[in-house]
Amino acid sequence: MLSRLSRRSPFNTSIFRSFATARERDEFRLQEYSQKYLGYRKAVFTEKLEIIDSSKAEAVPIYRVTDGLGNFIDSSQDPKFGKEMSVKIYETMTQLNIMDRILYDSQRQGRISFYMTNFGEEGNHVGSAAALKNSDLVYGQYREVGVLMWRGFPLEQFMHQCYGNSMDIGKGKQMPVHYGSKEHNFVTISSPLTTQLPQAVGSAYAFKRQPNNDRVVCVYFGDGAASEGDAHAAFNFAATLDCPIIFFCRNNGYAISTPTSEQYAGDGIAGKGPGYGLHTIRVDGNDLFAVYNATQEARRVALTNKPVLIEAMTYRLGHHSTSDDSTAYRLDFKKVQTWGDKDHPIERFKTYLVEKNWWDDEKEKAWQKEVRKRVLKAFGDAEKTKLAHFHELFEGVYDQVPELLKRQRDELDNHLKEYGEHYPLDRCLRK
Amino acid sequence: MRPVSVIFGRFLGRCSSLQASRQLATGSTCTIRDALNQALDEEIRRDPNVFLMGEEVAQYDGAYKVSKGLWKKHGDSRIWDTPITEMGFAGIAVGAAFAGLRPVCEFMTFNFSMQAIDQIINSAAKTYYMSAGKVTCPIVFRGPNGAAAGVAAQHSQDFSAWFAHCPGLKVVTPYNAEEAKGLLKASIRDDNPVVFLENEILYGQPFPFSDEAKSEDFVLPIGKAHVERVGKHVTIVTYSRGMEFSLEAAKELASIGVEAEVINLRTLRPFDFETIKKSIMKTNHLVTVETGWPFAGIGAEIIAQVIESEAFDYLDAPPYRVTGVDVPMPYTQTLEAAALPTTAHVVKTVKKSLHIQ
Missing domain, CATH: 3.40.50.970 (Thiamin diphosphate (ThDP)-binding fold, Pyr/PP domains)
Known part of the structure; x- marks a missing residue:
């Protein structure tokens, strides 16, 4: 880089020498700094020696619409959902919660290999999903099931995926909770953390090439994921490529066992945004109205090819996954209970419904019963559904099955002809 | 970076x-x-x-x-x-x-x-x-x-x-x-x-x-190897820059009456094993050439596949690999040269395979 600059170096030209006064020279340099180095921000000189102490800077405020009891603070911020939408929001959050309980237990019983719950984060899933258009492309991390549920991904499909059976869209290729649906504009979940962020920017760049298509990308990630190098790359690329994207961080306090206090030393995730040139907002993630408003505004901004970072403050009430026991590091279990009792996003939203007379105890009871029944039915059906034919093993490595795999497939067929009785072939579909 | x-x-x-x-x-x-x-x-x-x-x-x-x-x-x-x-x-x-x-x-x-x-x-x-x-x-x-x-x-x-x-x-x-x-x-x-x-x-x-x-329509198929030089005494399988050494070696070997068949893999995956197998069943000798490291390398894979196949019975000598040396690349010119395969290595290895002194 240096050698390239020096070949075209203007330092010895007469232009620079022609600046007679110090002021003229300052102005020249400030203009250069502003335009070329600082993204057109105003550059100034200072004679005061001061190293910025980031711990003294004010934290980005947390935008909210309702207080802890669910009451509106500034009525101008009420998005005025109406009954139908409000009930749909509530029903999605509660259905997610009930499905999580049943599937979590089923893992404990050894019926599926793995599960991750969404307890305590239902509000930021559904609040953001409701503000997006269903045509917007979503990249999830893994704990964003509410978004997919809001878009109408059927209960049966969640169950088929967790069982990896022949009805699963992914044909049993991916581990549980790694959902994906082209129809619902939800990209198949990728396990290695944060790979989804630069990929989302790539998709957003593709959207940008189709003008007026009214689509943005919304990519979800956790506070821990923000530490990966991929996050840095994605923020930087989105800002430099001017992509229509929303980075939605669910800051739930923990990356498996690592608390946020050990994850970063700055002003959370929102604090990073301005440094990258991202429009940024921090929001109360358990206040569904605030999440909705923030996402809706972020979408409007993103559509003008200005990427936006949202940090939703929330709390992971459950364990990280079924491979985790959070009581080993969340020793003060009372605190977990306090979060659940005092700031549960579902409860906060329910207050609103009840106050509007759109919901009551009777409806609640009937709904809980119905959902439980539906989940258990879908669950039972999925458990009974046959697994894909074993030839599926060889499908999808390439767009066409290569010769080597065809030979291996034939070998397997011959083997099973002779020894098939020793394999659970009755669990697979016949061709 | x-x-x-x-x-x-x-x-x-x-x-x-x-x-x-x-x-x-x-x-x-x-x-x-x-x-x-x-x-x-x-x-x-x-x-x-x-x-x-x-x-x-x-x-x-x-x-x-x-x-x-x-x-x-x-x-x-x-x-x-x-x-x-x-x-x-x-x-x-x-x-x-x-x-x-x-x-x-x-x-x-x-x-x-x-x-x-x-x-x-x-x-x-x-x-x-x-x-x-x-x-x-x-x-x-x-x-x-x-x-x-x-x-x-x-x-x-x-x-x-x-x-x-x-x-x-x-x-x-x-x-x-x-x-x-x-x-x-x-x-x-x-x-x-x-x-x-x-x-x-x-x-x-x-x-x-x-x-x-x-022409704008010129496309070569992925997954097909190419027999770059036809021969009957030994099969040399290689790709990319290994081709340079192998072709030169084949020329040199021809001067002592050895006709080497040189196969240019062109694609490593999908792998065109048939072309290699056919050639070995004709020449009964195999030498692989690559500039990468030997351990778990392309030559190792080729030889493993040959040994598992019917071509194994056609081999008259052990198959040999010519590879880069198993060290990170040194900077100094003399050491760098010593770390890379050359035409001479290919010639020497073919002679070893054919028991030529």
């Missing part, structure tokens, strides 16, 4: 474009660099979804000048410079491919591709399988691979075996200019992710270039 080889590459670029223009004047040859440039130019024109991305590929024409003139011709939307983060722009390419584009992602050299290996292996190569065929990822990851000259351990290595190891990827390793053009065009048109390994030392080298190859 900001590589030392930017400077080095620029130097190479200048030398070889001189060399290229001299050669092109004869009308019947083309350098690898120009062949790749033609392929990119034609495919970008042919399909509006194809674009080239990478560090300094636009205004600067690429560190090795492979994209020379393309930015001027096709503009910002088709040729774009990325900030410096291999994992970042490889991820961008993956996401763009998921959303329907066909990116050609240039690594300034494959030495730096290791920063992006997760995106290549875990996302590009596997998503089609994991989504049961619902999400395609048509990307070409391309750039120079293999030992360069005088740039030591971190800029001089062959990653063929790394990528060839992974299902879901296609791995293409052209040797001459026609292959560079025909296979790059095929790779860009392929719906699977392709790792396209060029060779830095060969960029400026002119090769014969037929009228057929000059």
Whole structure:
């Protein structure tokens, strides 16, 4: 880089020498700094020696619409959902919660290999999903099931995926909770953390090439994921490529066992945004109205090819996954209970419904019963559904099955002809 | 990563474009660099979804000048410079491919591709399988691979075996200019992710270039090896720059009456084993040649497959490998030379296989 600059170096030209006064020279340099180095921000000189102490800077405020009891603070911020939408929001959050309980237990019983719950984060899933258009492309991390549920991904499909059976869209290729649906504009979940962020920017760049298509990308990630190098790359690329994207961080306090206090030393995730040139907002993630408003505004901004970072403050009430026991590091279990009792996003939203007379105890009871029944039915059906034919093993490595795999497939067929009785072939579909 | 080889590459670029223009004047040859440039130019024109991305590929024409003139011709939307983060722009390419584009992602050299290996292996190569065929990822990851000259351990290595190891990827390793053009065009048109390994030392080298190859429709099939020289006494299997040593060795061996059959793999995955097997059943002797490390390398894989196949019974001698030395590349010229295979090594190994003193 240096050698390239020096070949075209203007330092010895007469232009620079022609600046007679110090002021003229300052102005020249400030203009250069502003335009070329600082993204057109105003550059100034200072004679005061001061190293910025980031711990003294004010934290980005947390935008909210309702207080802890669910009451509106500034009525101008009420998005005025109406009954139908409000009930749909509530029903999605509660259905997610009930499905999580049943599937979590089923893992404990050894019926599926793995599960991750969404307890305590239902509000930021559904609040953001409701503000997006269903045509917007979503990249999830893994704990964003509410978004997919809001878009109408059927209960049966969640169950088929967790069982990896022949009805699963992914044909049993991916581990549980790694959902994906082209129809619902939800990209198949990728396990290695944060790979989804630069990929989302790539998709957003593709959207940008189709003008007026009214689509943005919304990519979800956790506070821990923000530490990966991929996050840095994605923020930087989105800002430099001017992509229509929303980075939605669910800051739930923990990356498996690592608390946020050990994850970063700055002003959370929102604090990073301005440094990258991202429009940024921090929001109360358990206040569904605030999440909705923030996402809706972020979408409007993103559509003008200005990427936006949202940090939703929330709390992971459950364990990280079924491979985790959070009581080993969340020793003060009372605190977990306090979060659940005092700031549960579902409860906060329910207050609103009840106050509007759109919901009551009777409806609640009937709904809980119905959902439980539906989940258990879908669950039972999925458990009974046959697994894909074993030839599926060889499908999808390439767009066409290569010769080597065809030979291996034939070998397997011959083997099973002779020894098939020793394999659970009755669990697979016949061709 | 900001590589030392930017400077080095620029130097190479200048030398070889001189060399290229001299050669092109004869009308019947083309350098690898120009062949790749033609392929990119034609495919970008042919399909509006194809674009080239990478560090300094636009205004600067690429560190090795492979994209020379393309930015001027096709503009910002088709040729774009990325900030410096291999994992970042490889991820961008993956996401763009998921959303329907066909990116050609240039690594300034494959030495730096290791920063992006997760995106290549875990996302590009596997998503089609994991989504049961619902999400395609048509990307070409391309750039120079293999030992360069005088740039030591971190800029001089062959990653063929790394990528060839992974299902879901296609791995293409052209040797001459026609292959560079025909296979790059095929790779860009392929719906699977392709790792396209060029060779830095060969960029400026002119090769014969037929009228057929000059056509916009010239495409070579991925997955087919090519018998570059027909012989009956020994089979030499190689790819990329290994071809150079192998052809020279075959010429030298011919002077003592040994007719070597030289097979140019062209593609490492999918692997064209049939061509190798057929040849061994004729010559009864096998020598593999590669510039990479020996352990779990391409030669090791070829020999393992031969031994597991019916061709094993046709071998009259153990199969042998000619490879790079099992050390990181040293800088000092004499040591560097000692770390790489040469024509003499190939000749010596063939003689050993044929029991010629």
